Structure formats: structure tokens, C-alpha cells
Amino acid sequence: MNTIPTNIITGFLGVGKTTLIRHLLSQKPEHERWAVLVNEFGEIGIDGALLSEGGATVKEIPGGCMCCVAGLPMQVGLTQLLRQQQFDRLIIEPTGLGHPLEILQTLNDHFQNVIELKVCLTLIDPRHFVSQRHLDNDVFRQQLEVADVLVIGKMDLASDEQLTAMHKQLDQWLLQQRPQVQIKQGQLQPQWLEGEHQQHSPLPEPSHHHGGNYPAATLPTPTAGHPIVSKQHQGQGYFSAGWVIHPAQVFALEPLFNWVNGLSCDRLKAVLITDQGIIALNLADGVVKMLELDECEDSRLEIIHHQPLEWDALGEALKNCLTTQAL
Template identity: 45%
Template structure:
């Protein structure tokens, strides 16, 4: 049986960073796999996790539990039967609801295959200061379903966000475990804790997406001889726009970072080719984190997500001007 953990968390909480840390500290004699889902279509997290040494299956384009869970079951079956991993980490989109995912993982058909262990929710405590996020049912139910709450980004916490976390914990913590983390640094030993939280969850309302269903089974790749492509998705009150560029396209480093910093959106995530190699871009609200390496990725991918309406054509025009000849 494959030990399995569900790792949830709202947009920008640090799920992918946490998984990268866990993979970097896995036992050398174990084979691990990751099933990852993104709201957008272009598959940024797959690019971030590609060099981790884990088996990887991507389900971009909304929610892995859409269409009665078919995309999730296809990815899950592929990893379990072909990869036979010792451990499986499942990362749903930050806009995903955990109920149907947990229903699938605990279904009788998977009993011989999966040993479901502790469910995690990665939380940026500053989210508790935002009324709109607090009233988002996916945010609430991700926290409600977790055995372990990871208060991430503690290095960026304020006195106000710390007080909000303490207040929330007094009302909702119950007997669950709370740990504090910086840069997604989660002790790997916690993965072996049992799943004890059986809180009944309501079904998600307004669970619809604007993407074509055929895109839900594989990450977007460029057609032959096409230099770049744009992809759109919408649902649950959010819109996403992503771009993928071929391996011969490089971007002006300073201009690209300014574009990402100033884009009037809630979320920016990308892995982009620059003259120096690659730059990883991760922005949530006003928090911008960048990381450069002198290894070039096979292509460039960047995704923007926002609640407000955005002028994708204007953002695209500005991005295209940053390409180096």
C-alpha cells in the first residue's frame, strides 16, 4: 500500500514550496510521487517539481475532482499502478475543495492501494485578516479537513496576523495540531501521523470552471513550430491567464520582474528563461519571491490569477515586449 497525504492550502500559502522541502528530505531508499493540480492550464507546479526526483502527474485546468473525479482517478491510477510509490503527496489547487478528493481517496476501490495518513493545510496566517478569504468556503473547509495546520511564512507574520491566528485557533483548533513554518519547512516525520479528523464537509457550491474538459488530463504543451501560446480559465469567481514560450525564447530579467511585481492581479507564478539561466517567480498579493539558477528550463511558463477583471491583452503585449531577440 502507498502511504498518502493530502496537502491543501489557499492560493499562495506555500504548498509547492512545502512539497519541495519534503521531497528534498525524503528517505533515500523510498520512491515518492506527487499528484498536483492547478487552477490554470499551463502547469507551473509541474515545472517547479520536475527536478525533485519524484514521480509526477499533473492535472491542470481547474479542479482534479471535476467530472465526478475522473481526472483525479486517471492520474491516481497511473501513479499507483505504474509507479508503485512508497509515498504519494497530493496537492490540489488552492481554489479546490477537499470533500470530493477525500471521498475518492477513502473509496472502497482504493482500500487495497492507499493508506491515507494525516491531511495537512498550509496557511498563511495573514489570510485570516482578509474578510473575503475568511468567507471563502474552500478556504474554510481546507482548514476544517486538516489534521495538521501549518502556519507558514512565520517570518513574515505581523503582531496582527499572529493575534488573528490565535483567535481562530481558539474557536476552530479543537484537538488538531498546529505547527509553525518558514519557507514551507515541514518535518517529514509528520507525514506518518494518522488521519484522525473525520469532520463532515459540505459539498462545494459554485463548483464550475470555464476550461475545456479535454485540457484537464495533461499539462499544456506547445504545438510544433509554435513560439508561444496563451491559455485562459475561469471559475469560482477567479480568472487565470497563462503563457508558455518555447525553449529559444529568453526574457529581459529586470523587465520581467517588474512586470510580475506590478501586474494588477492577486497571484503570479512562473518559471522563465532569462539570459542568466532561469528565474522562478512567486507572488501572492504584494509578496514577491524570486529565485535564479544558471540552469535553463526546457521552456518558459507563467500564470496570473485574479478575482478582479484583468486586461489580459495589455498584460500580454507588455510581456511580449520583454522577449530578447
């Protein structure tokens, strides 16, 4: 089997990794077969539905950092993915709270003869460089350290003060000379995937942070009699709750959008069946974005925050946005 060109695309929560990968998939050559190994902090898995429309084979690893417990979730998920067929490119999208140095270590230890590691892209939001919570986060710095290319998004939302702070911090961390590219709406050109990965920092000793459990708990499948199931998760100083809703349940889009728009949380992602079609919702930095989709198997919504929220009350509010009350 030929080695597979492989890119890691990393970045903190809410920077737009999935949007960027969706754009890359829309640009891939028609004759090529791409695979995406996507890791989500929460337990329910949403990115698979968002990426599957791009014509790639997608494998999800939910439930925390895939490098936890000696990299076992990643080894199992990647092995299962690569057994399906020969791919022309593999993209690995770690959770925004995942440890990229340890992901690289797992790839080097177990997959050297299978993959050809290409450039690692780190997507950054300039506004995070005036947030001490981000600057003090070890994962945030790791994501910058492993980057072969710094992909700067959301420039239109950043102030001059935030841009100055970003360049000052990159200079302080000796990262200012790394190749940089500015993008809008995730529109990165595929040629940025080429080139070899450079090992910029020594790989760490095997991790003992145990940011998640493996195997991830299996969610019960929603049924007509029990149409909503939920799961909570915590790790790396963050908390999440996710809900999976039976496809027979339909949301009223207007009250649903108003509810999401009024939430205060670090991150919300959803793929939902509504009275106006299938839509994806994305809440980051107080901004809600909506995208129309062609299909999905069920409705899913996940909220992530750096503090625990009133999950039961949020679940009831979500239920109240259904066109018919769930049992």
C-alpha cells in the same frame, strides 16, 4: 501491491505549498520512490517543472479543481500515476481553490485498497484571517476542517493583530486544538507526514460545483513560427491566464522582474528561460521571489486574480520582455 502512504497537502492560493513540498522532497530517504499528484487552477501547468527537480515522479492535473465532475480528473490522473511503478509515498497537492473534502471522498470511494491515507496538512498564512474574502470562502474553511496538522507559515510577515485574529478564528471554528507547527521558508520536517488521517467532518454529497471542465483543453505546442500560446480559465470566483513560450525565445531578466514586481494580482507563477539562466518567479501578497533552476522544457507564466484582468495587454507586456521580439 502494497498500499501507499499518502498525504494531502492543501492550503489557499499563495501560502507556499509547492515550496514546502520541494523541501520535503529534498529530505526524502534516498532509497525511497515518491510520487506527487499536483493540481493547478490554471491550464498550463507550472508546478511540475518546480517539483521534478526533487527526484519524485510528478503527474499534473491542470485546469481547475481536480475533484470536479465527480472526481474524474483525479481518478484518471492518479490511476495513470500509480500504474507507472510502486511508490513509497504519494503526496497530493490540490489547487489552492480545490475542495479537499471531495478529494478525500474520491480517495475513499475509489482508492481504499491502493492508498493508506496519512495526515492531511493544511498550510495557512495568518494574514488571511483578517481578509473577509478568505473567511467567506468555502474552500478556505474546508481546507482548515480537513487538517490533521495546521502548518503556519509566513509568521515573520504577520502582525500581532493578524496572529490574534488567526487564533480567535481557529477557536471560533473549533480548530484551535488541532496540532500546529510553525515553519519558515517551507522547511517542514518529514516526520510530520506520519500518523493516520482523522475524519473530522462528514464527507459531503457528490459535488455539483463544476469549478472546471474535464478533460482540460489541450494547449497547442509553441513552434518557431508561433512561439507563444495562451489559455484563459475561470472558476470558483477566480480568473487566470497562462502563456507557454517556445524555448528558443529568451527573456531579459531585469525588465521581466521589474514588470512582474509592478503587477497587482493574487498570484503569479512562472518558469522562464532568461539571459541569466532558468529561473522560477513567484508573486504572492505583493512579494516577488526568484529561484534558479537547472532545466525546463519551455517557458511558462500564469496569473490568477479574483477579478478578470486585461489579459491581452498583459500578454503584450510579457512579450516585450523577450530579448528578441516574438513573431
